Amino acid sequence: MPLTFRIAWLSSALIFVGCTGTISGPSPGVVDTSALCAVPAKPVSPGTKLVRLTHTQYDNTVRDLLGVTTAPSSAFQKDSTFQGFNNSAVGLAVADRLGRDYRRAAEDLSSQVAAGALSKVSPCSAATDACAKQFIDTFGKRAFRRPLTDAEKATYFTLFKAANTLLDGTDPLAKGVQLTIEAMLQSPNFLYRVELAEQLPVNDMVALNSYEMASRLSYLLWNSMPDDTLFGLADSGGLTDVAELKAQTTRLLADPRARAVVDDFHSQWLDLDRENNLNRDLALFPNFSSSMAPAMQQETLRYLKNIIFDEPSSFASIYTSNYTFVNKELAALYQVAGTFSSSQFSKVTLDPAQRQGLLTQIGFLASHSYARTDSPIHRGVFVIRRVLGLPQGDPPAGIDFTLPPVGSGAIHTTRDQVAAKTSPAGCATCHARINSYGFAFGNYDAVGQYRTKENNFDVDTTGSVALGETTVAFKNALELSTAISTAPDARISYAVNWLRYGYQRADNSEDLCDITTMANNLGTEGYAIKDMIGALTSTTSFRFRPVEITP
């Protein structure tokens, strides 16, 4: 692909600012896709035919395969993150200690299963060769997510029989089952989603086979293995049919397993881990505790699931709704009247003059603050990078971060401190934009509580920002949130991040039509976000892989 196109894509802002002459749309905020989609997209490969299961997928898969819910991956070597997500297809490998971790888990899980009811994994219970073969066929197909080849069946039958002498114990069936599972859980055919797709290419595209499609579907929408329905459709070749693919997408999205995927995506996109172990001055903030992290995370995840699943509403409502979910501790910070418990979350309406949507939630505000004061810079950078998906560099090294103290000259508030500190021309290049976003949140202190005064001075939350093609002036975070809710950059960022997470790779210029289409749909009143997630399963990239030359 042309390099310049890639570079343009790196900055989605360029679509609206740098390249307005060619790509700007017919109506404000909607990208004209006619040129982008005129040439059919080429499928983009995740960069590998061996996509290793993420740790979450491993846990979910052994749960669905073996009925074990112990989350073995908590003892695995942690994966490194790439592009903000921990599921990069090319980044995930079995290296260093992980092979040992897999072995340990396979040994533990297989002995656990063999000690329990074998009927959970075996269709028969006789100590016969016929039963051994039946077990290998049925369990093997579920473990490898495709039927075993004859050679594989023979290999595992040999192993099954060898178990009788290799393992201690008296029950040959249990021993055979144990060793077979121990090996299959370490097999590359289990640990990777293997996508060999050997069909003949058409137009330089190779259609994935039906079993590979079943796994792509289930791992994208459930982070787990296919269920019986998907296996049945794969057997009959049904998943190469576009209508069936859509029907299954709808079915999978209605399953609770999809809710966990949506949580996983939002946790990573919004960096909710940052809310862990917040160190706050409790003398100043007696209603706060660092142990509230799970509650803050739960609040945001439930709020987003409500918008996506429970009361489906438009993308814009992420930034405009004036309700949230609170437990007792959060209710105190929000100053919501009523009776709440620590363990139960209730949907509550917040004062629309104080709160509006995701960006006025406690979790974001508190995790982008210091021990005693809020941090407009961290809040602004978060909005720019994560919410709007715009490039924003790191500060140069060797900076003295000390702010001028409150009380010196006309410095009364955090805004005054930051404005004075970043006023030199070298700083202002970036901070003009960063501060504009960050200052909008001046109504929220270091733990996200609402305030109108800081140090007995009125906080100034006004400002203006360039959002896409328009400059938007705002009075406070509520008005800024409203502007963001309809900003094309916000929709594109959300769509791009879903594409990265869903396809486990970086975005690419071949994705432009898909991404802009997804983003435009998000801008349509009444369009359900769930449908945009579902749209990930109908693209060319999802159904095909490019022809690759194998060196």
Place this chain on the structure above:
Amino acid sequence: MNRLTRRFFLRGAGGIAIGLPFLETLVPRTARAAPADVAKRFVAFFECNGANMDKFFPVTPYGALTSASFTGTSLAPLAGLESKIIVPRGIRKVPNGFNIGGQTPVGCDHQNGMGGKLTAQQLAGADHYANGISVDQYMASKINPSGRPSMTLKVGQKGSGVTSVISYSAAGKPVQGENNPWLAFRDFMVTAPTGPSTAQRIYDRQKSVLDVVKSEMDTLKTKGLSAADKAKLDLHYTSIRELEMAMVGMGLPACTLPTARTSEIQAVANVEAEANYKAIGQMQMDVLAIALACGNTRVASLQWNNGAGGPTFKWDGLNHPYHHHAISHNSTTDGGSNTGVGGADYKQLLFEIDTWYGKQFRYLCDKLSAYTEADGKTVLDNSAIVWMNELSDGLEHNFMDMPYVIAGSCGGYLKTGQYVKLTKQATTKQLVDAPHNKLLTTLINAVGVTENGAPVTNFGAYGDPGEYSELKA
């Protein structure tokens, strides 16, 4: 080859000599690269957030260390070990970072301190991982039995980004450390009651599974995989084949700890709890010491917490109000700088932290000194255990005058017992010479790594070629 030449004896605390590994006959010939003499080892003992630079270095002049050298400094816990210690002075980290010297690096200083210390590389890419292999993994690929990776251990929370990792298997390939001593130990330990027949049965079973896995990988490789995917399977196979070697490798019968200690290590429930920081750290060092002694690994890194991380020290008589990173900035929080730590003297708190790490460094040295090898020296004598830090002055985020302490002569390669200035400049806080990559090159040669039969001349992408002759015996 005479088997006896490969035999080496271990004398643990109990003074029991242990002989040849019983399963050695099962080890493939290629894995038995016979050591001509006793193995040399390297350990990176890694502290984060910088040091109190006023009280870290010896108080006696350059030259021989004396019993007065460490008095009143963070090195006081090393008293008595002076003859086995080198304190090199004036080393600067390369690339410079700190926005000084025209090398404005990618990423912040903490990222550069973590990513560059063992690699002497710039950071790269959107994720700011180091742009090359780290010295421990490089050494391991050359001298570890069957090329087994460096043993990467960690104390504290696991992380997933550049500030949580110091070891790299290649450019952009961080190796996250294992923070659970039981999982680290379980890979290679042999418990006392386990006799040869039990180990043999485990070996036979695992081998039968591995054979199946290997055959499936071989089949996959015939299915039109890219070179990268084939390499991925090779990497995977290496990762599990290591187990086979670990099971039957050299010194297998000695890879054990006292039963009571093994039980303690197995029993720890929460390895990330700060309250367990010291206990986990010492367990990791016990595991590390036996792994080095019994030949499971010759190279390791022990990383204490993360760059810009904690913990909050509340044990061993310390009751710090804030966590290590905040204190290093004379602040109450990660983002603050020089705002004070609630009335306390932050440099005193840092001194206490450095001294605490000095005690842990001593603990490891003592563990290694307890093992006497076939040449009559201790494992410590045959090793270079290097205490290093992410930064020098944490408040300044400085990369000049980096704190280093080396224990052990690495089998006589290094000249111990000295405090030595390596920069030719008047001040040790300098950016002209004495790059840290030369120290890495020196250590690489100290453990006996060669390239095409010749000494290694330059490691990393920054700094200068050559070794520090001042450090060599």
